[in-house]
Amino acid sequence: MVIPILGVHSIGMTVPDPKLRLAYLQTTYMVDEPPLSIRIGQTHPRLDEWLAGRDASSWAFLTAWNPQSNLLSDADNKMRMNGLVQDLAAYLIGPGRGLPPDPGWQAEESLLVVGISKDDALRIARKWDQLAFVYGESGGPAILVWC
Numbered sequence: 023m024v025i026p027i028l029g030v031h032s033i034g035m036t037v038p039d040p041k042l043r044l045a046y047l048q049t050t051y052m053v054d055e056p057p058l059s060i061r062i063g064q065t066h067p068r069l070d071e072w073l074a075g076r077d078a079s080s081w082a083f084l085t086a087w088n089p090q091s092n093l094l095s096d097a098d099n100k101m102r103m104n105g106l107v108q109d110l111a112a113y114l115i116g117p118g119r120g121l122p123p124d125p126g127w128q129a130e131e132s133l134l135v136v137g138i139s140k141d142d143a144l145r146i147a148r149k150w151d152q153l154a155f156v157y158g159e160s161g162g163p164a165i166l167v168w169c
Contacts, residue, residue, distance in 0.1 A: 038153060038168075042091060046166055048123040051083045051156050053134045055116045060156060062166045070160040076114060078136045079160040082143035084110075085120065087130040089151035102150065103131055109146055113138055144169060 051060035056072045060083060073079060086102035088094055094102070107115065114136040119129040135143065140157050147155040148169050158164045 038091070042153075045122055045124060045127070046154055050121045051118065051132065051164070052121055053083075053116060053118040060158070060164050062156065063163050065161065065163050066158065069158070073136065073160055076136055078114075080137060080139060081158050082135045082138045082140070082147075083118065083120070083132055083156035083164075084135055084143060084147055084150075085130050085132040085152065085155075086150040087132070091153055093128075099131070103133075106133065106146070106150055109149070110135055110138075140167065143167070 047062050049062075052058075053060065053069075056068060058066065058068050060066055060069070069081065073081060084106065086106040087099040089102075110133065116134045116136075118132045118134050120132050121129050138146075143155055143157055144167060147167075152169055154166050154168045156164050157167050
């Protein structure tokens, strides 16, 4: 089912409640290098330029934090992120974080993954029990992909 909101795709799952969906859509996905922020439904020319310099045209923003949007301890989340980094050893990755619009929800450590396909990102996001991830291709908008 494709949700009729720009930049949102669903692959084989029911989209969660509207409040949670809105929170994902309003989150700012911050990348440390290159320093920039990613927003769902927007293009990111600076990221496209940076990718081109690395012979890449696709990217994903992935995390292992808070599976199924259920809060875990920092220690558990860090352990999960270490496993995600190992799973992504074949890719160029850079640190970042998802900054939610609700100050009651903590920022989630995340990774910009360069050159990954949407299918591979989906497989990895599902392995780490995530509800969604952000994906993009050069010249196109960032999309939220529900797992």
